[in-house]
Amino acid sequence: MTNTPKKNTVVKKAVPPAKHCPYCNEEMQALNLPVCQACHTEVQYCPHCGLPLNKGTNTCKTCGH
Numbered sequence: 001m002t003n004t005p006k007k008n009t010v011v012k013k014a015v016p017p018a019k020h021c022p023y024c025n026e027e028m029q030a031l032n033l034p035v036c037q038a039c040h041t042e043v044q045y046c047p048h049c050g051l052p053l054n055k056g057t058n059t060c061k062t063c064g065h
């Protein structure tokens with residue numbers, strides 16, 4: 001048996017962040033609704049980078065918008 005090392009040349013695309021509630025960390029059930037079904041908090045996403053915004057703020061902590 002020749003042990004040929006496998007090359008990991010598969011380029012993975014950037015995996016989008018899992019749809020978990022940023023507030024209670026529960027999995028978002030209704031992906032068509034921006035409301036967490038567990039804590040009933042409306043989740044707002046940054047229109048620039050798509051990451052969830054902090055509760056009560058309209059400023060994205062990631063990209064600053």
Ligand SMILES: [Zn+2]
Pocket residue numbers: 021022023024025026036037038039040041
């Ligand atoms: Zn939640």
Ligand SMILES: [Zn+2]
Pocket residue numbers: 046047048049050051060061062063064065
């Ligand atoms: Zn952003």
